[in-house]
Amino acid sequence: MEIEHIKEKIKGDLGREIFFYKTVGSTNVIAAELAEKGAAEGVVVLADSQEKGKGRLGRFWISPPGVNIYMSIITRPAIDPEDATLLTVMTAVGCTIALRRVTSLNVTIKWPNDLMVSDKKIGGILTEMKTYPAKIIFAIVGIGINVNIDIDVFPDDVRKTATSIKNETGILSSRAEITAEILNEIDRWYRILKGMGKKILLTEWQRLTSTLGREVKVTIGKETFIGLAESLDDKGRLILRLPSGELKRVSTGDLTILR
Ligand code: BTN
Numbered sequence: 001m002e003i004e005h006i007k008e009k010i011k012g013d014l015g016r017e018i019f020f021y022k023t024v025g026s027t028n029v030i031a032a033e034l035a036e037k038g039a040a041e042g043v044v045v046l047a048d049s050q051e052k053g054k055g056r057l058g059r060f061w062i063s064p065p066g067v068n069i070y071m072s073i074i075t076r077p078a079i080d081p082e083d084a085t086l087l088t089v090m091t092a093v094g095c096t097i098a099l100r101r102v103t104s105l106n107v108t109i110k111w112p113n114d115l116m117v118s119d120k121k122i123g124g125i126l127t128e129m130k131t132y133p134a135k136i137i138f139a140i141v142g143i144g145i146n147v148n149i150d151i152d153v154f155p156d157d158v159r160k161t162a163t164s165i166k167n168e169t170g171i172l173s174s175r176a177e178i179t180a181e182i183l184n185e186i187d188r189w190y191r192i193l194k195g196m197g198k199k200i201l202l203t204e205w206q207r208l209t210s211t212l213g214r215e216v217k218v219t220i221g222k223e224t225f226i227g228l229a230e231s232l233d234d235k236g237r238l239i240l241r242l243p244s245g246e247l248k249r250v251s252t253g254d255l256t257i258l259r
Contacts, residue, residue, distance in 0.1 A: 012187030085236030
């Protein structure tokens, strides 16, 4: 991937400085280390491959070389740790708009952090943060996009639920172009979020999601809730209408669309 091509296309603050590695354990870990040492907001860590790519809930993110995007953005938002889900919301919105523009695919957001095309996962977001005592010191927004990967490379179980841009469009895409588009679009939404535009962001998320209005199952640890995904609250939590009629707010979990 040509870092110069990305830098030429960067319009905002995110990605003005990019650290590129041929291979890392996880870009989220490297970004956290840089943030610990004082790296500024907007610094991006990008890798061609990851040996210990992290997915949500302790899962592994398949990260072979030469094909996909693995990047992490350092942010230092002046928001409550309670509102940190909004960083994932902002990233999902930015990625979805950028991917739709570049690929023309109908990318949608599956709560809380999946980027989907025709009911298969094309990308994911992992937000991790350091707080002290009740403030966010930094938050690392990690983004993985399956760009040119041949889905035959995935193990059987993953192949049923995952896809890539190449698999959907039949053509190879420029990782540099997509990376720059994503960074520019997230930059735009980050500015909106910081400028008190939380409502605008949440409205945009609702426009781009495929989760609302569906009957869903959400598993949180050992608990499972089935209900209608009604809306998103102002902290980015999903509001479920349980069969009893009661409303349940969930801030994290594993979601399956039932109907
Ligand atoms: C998920 O859907 O489970 C989240 C996947 C996040 C993967 C990205 S790849 C770049 C960054 N570094 C990591 O180790 N994970 C995230």
